[in-house]
Amino acid sequence: MRKVTSGMERRGKCLGIRVLVGRVGGRRGRRAAVLIVATACVCLAAVTAKAQDTDEYFKTNCATCHTIGGGPLTGPDLKGLSERQPDRQWLIDFIVDPKRMIDQGGYGAKIFAEAGGKTYMPAGPGITAKRAEKLLDLIDEESKKEVSRFVGAGQKLKPFTSQNRADGYEYFLGRKKFVNGGAACISCHSMYDTPALGGGRLGPDLTNVSERLKGAKSLMAWLGAPQTETMQPIYKAPHELTPDEIHALVAYFEASAGNSPSEAPASRVAFLLMGLVGAGAMVFAMDAVWKRRFRGVRRPLVEGSV
Ligand code: HEC
Numbered sequence: 001m002r003k004v005t006s007g008m009e010r011r012g013k014c015l016g017i018r019v020l021v022g023r024v025g026g027r028r029g030r031r032a033a034v035l036i037v038a039t040a041c042v043c044l045a046a047v048t049a050k051a052q053d054t055d056e057y058f059k060t061n062c063a064t065c066h067t068i069g070g071g072p073l074t075g076p077d078l079k080g081l082s083e084r085q086p087d088r089q090w091l092i093d094f095i096v097d098p099k100r101m102i103d104q105g106g107y108g109a110k111i112f113a114e115a116g117g118k119t120y121m122p123a124g125p126g127i128t129a130k131r132a133e134k135l136l137d138l139i140d141e142e143s144k145k146e147v148s149r150f151v152g153a154g155q156k157l158k159p160f161t162s163q164n165r166a167d168g169y170e171y172f173l174g175r176k177k178f179v180n181g182g183a184a185c186i187s188c189h190s191m192y193d194t195p196a197l198g199g200g201r202l203g204p205d206l207t208n209v210s211e212r213l214k215g216a217k218s219l220m221a222w223l224g225a226p227q228t229e230t231m232q233p234i235y236k237a238p239h240e241l242t243p244d245e246i247h248a249l250v251a252y253f254e255a256s257a258g259n260s261p262s263e264a265p266a267s268r269v270a271f272l273l274m275g276l277v278g279a280g281a282m283v284f285a286m287d288a289v290w291k292r293r294f295r296g297v298r299r300p301l302v303e304g305s306v
């Protein structure tokens, strides 16, 4: 599974501006444009870095995957981090560029494997060595507390009711709309009980997904900020899923445990049939249209010759 780092996303935005400015300025303006854009990017990064203090930064960019003392989510519990990895510089380098440090092997490869060996942690937006250091200080400080603010209390599970599960099903199918306008999950995913034609095939079948992603809590955090290349642009602010919507979806996913994924071959046959029926309908439609056109041409001709 590939993950988008926010760094890449930012570069993407900068490129976008660069292309725009490049067009406006023409060939001669290009060098100036690149300069302007480079400056703009640096400024933007600086502004975002200043606007968020370390606490706030951790809450929005790290707590979706990590607790401090609340157990693992997508990423490991960070309590006691410095005891596991006393090499401060290594941790700083890791937070700034996780993929590089994992690919170097050693401790990086070890925590990667322990977290499932599939997902590279994304680098935080606008992350710098200085910010990483502050984050590590925060983690150390919170690790010493009996109960950290980042134990994940915000994600304490409310019980799932059958109403929640029913709502989740409706959201999944798109019969109930997400208030922030995110796309229905069925356009890319199927579930064991998706009706008739099944769901989209771009994403994996989500039956038992809660188990795959290490439980309801972790799945909830994941859906709060889906980091996959395909889903991130669709569900990021202002189109994020609300806590209630996530709660309902997770209730539905939890209830799918023990079922088998929808049968892909069956829905392929359904698609094929739909295709055939569709083609048949097209032939009839064309036939009707052409018949009329033909008469439309022939009638004046015939009448004219009489
Ligand atoms: C999308 C989920 C995700 C986000 C967001 C995330 N991490 Fe991680 N983090 C992981 C995973 C998964 C690992 C385990 C290594 C791997 O597989 O990449 C990890 C590992 C770590 C480790 C090493 C833990 C250990 O036991 O040695 C630290 C430190 C860390 N993350 C800090 C952070 C900080 C700080 C942030 C916010 C800037 C952050 N993470 C954001 C998923 C995430």
Ligand code: HEC
Pocket (backbone or CB within 6 Å): 001, 002, 182, 183, 184, 185, 186, 187, 188, 189, 202, 203, 204, 206, 209, 212, 213, 223, 228, 229, 230, 231, 234, 241, 249
């Ligand atoms: C535009 C297509 C698209 C939409 C819409 C979409 N997803 Fe995804 N989703 C994907 C893809 C593709 C993946 C596989 C990861 C990847 O490579 O990006 C994925 C992965 C996932 C995963 C992780 C599955 C795993 O086994 O690791 C979950 C959970 C998930 N999606 C839930 C949802 C939910 C819930 C919705 C609706 C709110 C949704 N998705 C809507 C495309 C989509």
